[in-house]
Amino acid sequence: MTTAFARASNIFGWLSAAALAGALGACTPADTNDGANASGAQTATETEAVFAHDTSDLPADPSVRYGQLENGLRYAIMHNETPSNTAVLRMAFNAGSINEADDQRGLAHFLEHMAFNGSENVPEGEMVRLLERYGLEFGPDTNAGTNREYVIYMLNLPDASEELLDTGLMIMRETASNLLLDADAIDRERNVILSEERFRNSPLRRWNNALAEFRYPGSLMAQRDAIGIPEVIETAPRERFVDYYENFYTPERAMFVVVGDVDLDATEAMIREKFGDWEGPEEARPDPVAGEVDPDRGFEAGYFYDPEIYTILTIDAIRPGERQPDTADARFENGLRALGNAILERRLSSIISSGTSPLIQANVGFSEGEYDFATRASLLGVSQPDRWQEALGIMEQELRRAREFGFTQSELNEQISNMRTSLQNAADQAATRDNSDLAGGIWTSWRYGSVFGTPAAALERFNARVDEMTVEAVNAAFDAQWADTDPQVFLATSLEIENAEEAVATAYQDSTAVDVEPVEDTGATEFAYTDFGTPGTIVQRAEVEDLGLTRVIFENGVRVTLKPTDFEDDIIRVSLRFGRGELEPRADGEVVDTVTSSIFQSSGLGQHSADELQRVLAGRSVGGGFGVGEDAFVMGGTTTPTDLQLQLQLFAAFMTDPGWRPEGMAQYRAVAPEIRRNLRSSPSGLLQLEVARLLRSGDNRYGYPTEEELDAVTIEDAQAYLTGALERAPIEITMVGDIDIDAAIDAIASTFGALPARDGSWPDYEENRTVTFPDPTTEPVVLRHNGQDYQSMVNVYWPTTDDEDAHRSRVIRMLRQVLDLKLTERLREAEGFTYSAFNSNYESDVYPGYGYLWVGVDIRPENADAVYAAIEELAADMRNGEIDDDEMQRARQPLLEQIEEAQESNATWLGWLSGSFDDPSQLERIRSITADYQSITRDEIVEAARTYLDPNAEFRVTILPNEAAE
The missing domain is CATH 3.30.830.10 (Metalloenzyme, LuxS/M16 peptidase-like)
Structure with missing residues (x-):
């Protein structure tokens, strides 16, 4: 079963693979592949064994062109068209924090930041702006990373034009050897690095470092966490940056990769032209013993x-x-x-x-x-x-x-x-x-x-x-x-x-000292849910030609939207919606929605436990998840054309014969305290734990349940909450990907089409569609986390509106984009208050009139008042019309590029189309999205700022350390 439907060993996904990666090492069946999940690549050019395949009996992918310049730089170029007319650039250095001297601890990572802070041909602060004008968003498209063993620079180009590719290569070349490392710029960046150290200082990070020291006591590896130590970050002189830069940013340590819709010959010539004059030191500095x-x-x-x-x-x-x-x-x-x-x-x-x-x-x-x-x-x-x-x-x-x-x-x-x-x-x-x-x-x-x-x-x-x-x-x-x-x-x-x-x-x-005995061979079990009755009959079929959709309604009321695409070979994404999700009736104060979302799958089926399903479905590409959405219960999964029938049988089995076994609830009760503990260990975690409820005036359909709330819910409560919708609510199925229309309809007909007739409609539960934004705060609400005493967060929420008007929602999205630019330049770049200012906008399509725009900033506790004042100054600037054409371009262009790329994303189309029978306006929103964003004017953004960034409507939340930690 390649995508586990309810994998018990990590059923809630609460301790992430990323958190465990350093503790475990690689060990999955992917180790048997050709390296895309392992690591290396290679063809001999000027030197011997330039790449691993030069001396291996394993063949390299022939579609990748490899080479090495005379200065030692290795490169690889691959033509690929997913997404079309885009390209990605990667420049990796075979050096990381292990290569630091004691008085350089943290400088490998610090240097990564300095790549964005001025070079010979790109003034300080201009690189990100330059790329934003082309549509690259800072973070998702323009980023870098450092660990103990390497540094990697990443640019995702939204188009593969010669102009943008040349610009991307120029920026990478600047990073390679032309950074200015200006002392004043270094000083300005110190607080940003300290803020990142503060943000990343989690219990799991401290555990990882302690575990490394236990495994390899006294080793350089254990002592070289990439973030470094505050004393070095605060005081290291420019000369120590230059020393690392000149000795480890060298062509013989570098690998340059281009993958995308590019011409191999032209790209190779550009690499040679841009990087051919890069010179390394006369004497290479060796790697230390880790x-x-x-x-x-x-x-x-x-x-x-x-x-x-x-x-x-x-x-x-x-x-x-x-x-x-x-x-x-x-x-x-x-x-x-x-x-x-x-x-x-x-x-x-x-x-x-x-x-x-x-x-x-x-x-x-x-x-x-x-x-x-x-x-x-x-x-x-x-x-x-x-x-x-x-x-x-x-x-x-x-x-x-x-x-x-x-x-x-x-x-x-x-x-x-x-x-x-x-x-x-x-x-x-x-x-x-x-x-x-x-x-x-x-x-x-x-x-x-x-x-x-x-x-x-x-x-x-x-x-x-x-x-x-x-x-x-x-x-x-x-x-x-x-x-x-x-x-x-x-x-x-x-x-x-x-x-x-x-x-x-x-x-x-x-x-x-405890004796163990061998495991008995249990043999194989057959999947019990393959016959749902006589296949259903289609009563309506229509084509939506401009969007490439086929829409079908079965006699029993099951509604289907199919969109065949060629974006992902042999992959089909499926979403199934029914009922009203969080709007469904429940006892007052009951958190049955959260509990049901967490236990439904792990409770298995009537004839198969969740564990047995792992055996039954071994080797099949089926799986997915179940969730309680704001206005629907949702199942979703990814499968292949070969296994589509089985995927639908699995979904139909959960619809008709859920197991409601006690082990699902037992597992959730065991993990819930640990989830709460983790969320209370940092400002951002506490934000997730408690603020969602605050923003809805205490509505406990949001936020994470308290221990008392969880203890009050039984598996019988969950069953009563969901059973009516499972048995009778209208079903909407959306399918996007490598679809054969007739085969997909036949598969649905024999599963969901064969079910008894569903109700013709389902209650809207208007009485449950009220959510109230909290009253404005005269003083911030203060929450206390249990993490480090120098970790805090300030949050400003402005009430906005609902999602009824698509254009209005898009104006708010653009407002957020412009505000994000201003926040980054002021709070990070100019004043060094934070590593990152977070923001989002939410306009509800469920709760009339409800929405908000959020800004959250990770800070030191003593900076709270100053950061609140800075946020208000920026909001006031926007209300006063201080938005220039360049900011509009840098806010809009990344959005337009994201939309263009999303047009070739099956996952995005699935989200766009799911629920479109209930809300047909979703189809028109798809049609209008690009032109609508292009049409938004500066005046509209200013008016939105005056409407929504109202200082008298703000709800502020300050998250401070527990008083015992201060």
Whole structure:
């Protein structure tokens, strides 16, 4: 099952993959592909082994042109047309925070910021403006990133014209060696960097750093978190920036990638012309030793305390190990490891699905040649805090069970099916891969010495050797990860534990004394929901030719919108709407909507538990999610033409026979306290937790439930809340993608078309369509978070209006865009108050008259009054008409480019079309969107500012540290 419908090991997605990436390392079936998810790429030119494929038996993707200039710069160019007439540029440097000296800690990342602050040919502050005029938005299209091992610069060009490509190459060339690094500009940027450090200083980041130090004590790697340390950020002189820049921004350390709708010959000539005169230092500075592993370390237990951290357990097996060459045999061994790790993770998922386990989430990982000095196998679990010993015991015992007795054939068959489907889908969808994904695969492949090949070649290798992926081979590969080394066990928790390391060691050792037995081979189970009765009859069919739509109504009332596209090969996106979502009746004060959204899928089906569905649907491209929207219940998923019938059968099964099993509620009750704990650990988290309700005068359909609210809801309440809509409400299905119209209609006819007749209409629940914006604040509402004492946030909300008038909503969107430009230039660039000023606008299409425009700024507590004053000054400037033509251009052009790109996005079309039977005006909004934004005038923006940025209507919220932390 390539897209899990209710994966129990991470069912709520509450601890993100990004948060775990550093703790786990790569270990999925994607390790068997040709590098787009691994890392490296390559053809020999002037020097030997310029790229990994020069010496590997793995073939490189022939559509990528590789080369190297005489100065050492490597480059890769690939023609691709998704999205059409666009291109992406990436420039990566094989150096990161590990390359810093002690008095440079944080300067690799700081330099990344300075790339936007003046160079020989682009004055300070002009680069972002220049790109905005072309339609690149600061952040999504113009960005950079730094970690321990590399720095990456990214430009997403909204058109692939020679003019814009030349501009993009010029900017990258400026970054490579022409930065001014003006001392005054550095000083102005210091507070921005400190603000970013403040914003990113989360419990998970502190845990990641503590875990790195435990794994690799005293290593340079553990000491080089990319954000650096405040003392260096505040005081490092210009000379230390220049030292890093001149020694590590060098052509032989750089890789330049262009992917998009470009001519290879012309682009290659432009790269050579722009970068050919770039010179590196006479003597290259070598990389430092990132760390080393003590092979005789022995068993060790570690402990990390933070009052706001999740309870996270890791078991590691660490041994010395450098990165190995990327070969076909190495990929095969990776595949064997990935299969074994996936089976262990699947077993843990089953335990979690029971609803009685102390584990909330579990992941298994493997990293070979980590930082080029360590190879590590990892098992990570997230636990209920007061049951961490039980959780550690489950982890240790399941790991030991797998090592002692291995895996069953049916378990292996399930994971091989998933791997085969993943590789087949990748091959089938290769022609419409996204520019950014391809560029990322190429440069990371170069960085980590692997070959960027084709999905078709990966599938071919899999098919050629799948018979060698036996239970015995997988067992051996799995066991080898953990053999010949003592484990390292680390506990992170919000509990203060006396003699914690000893307690962890004891819990682990006690678990090793528990006997384990082999897992029984359960065999396969067939999906029980394939017959829904006589296929339905169409009573109405119409074509909407200008939008490329086919619209169908079945005799039972099911309504369908189909849009075939060629934007994504072999991918179909499906959305299903029914009922009125949050508008549906519920008991006063009941949070049944939030609970239902969280437990519906994890409660399984009448004839299959959520865990069993994983086995039943193994190797099939079906899945999706369920949610309670403001005015509808929604199911959504992504599938393939081959599996469309099964996807619809799965949705129809949940409509007709939901399981309402208790384990779904049990899992949610276990994870909810940890979600609350995490949200209270930072200003932005507390914003999500509490402010949505404040903005609706206490309406608890919004915000996250309190413990008391959650405890008051039963699974029977959820069932009563949803059952009527499941059984009788009109159904609207929207489908976008690689669709055969007749096949799609037949699939719907045999599933949803075969259901009993739905009600002809459904109540609008007008009595539930009232939401009230709060009264203006004379003094800000103050909320207290439990994070660091220097983290705060100010928020201003202006009431606006609803979404009834599309043009009015678009004017408000443009108003927000202009305000965003002014906020960034004032609060970040000029005054250094913040790393980022956030903003959004919301005009409700459910609640008449309701909407707001929001500005939120991450700050130090002592700057709250000054930032509120600055926001008000900017709003007053806009009310007074201080908006120039350049700001209008820089606000409008990125929006227009986003709209043009969205026209080739199946996901966007799905959003545009879903619900269009209930609201036919959505179709006209699609038709008018580009011309409407083009028509908005400066005068309209000024008038909107006068109407909506009213200082007497503001609702302000200040989020400050808990008084105990001050």
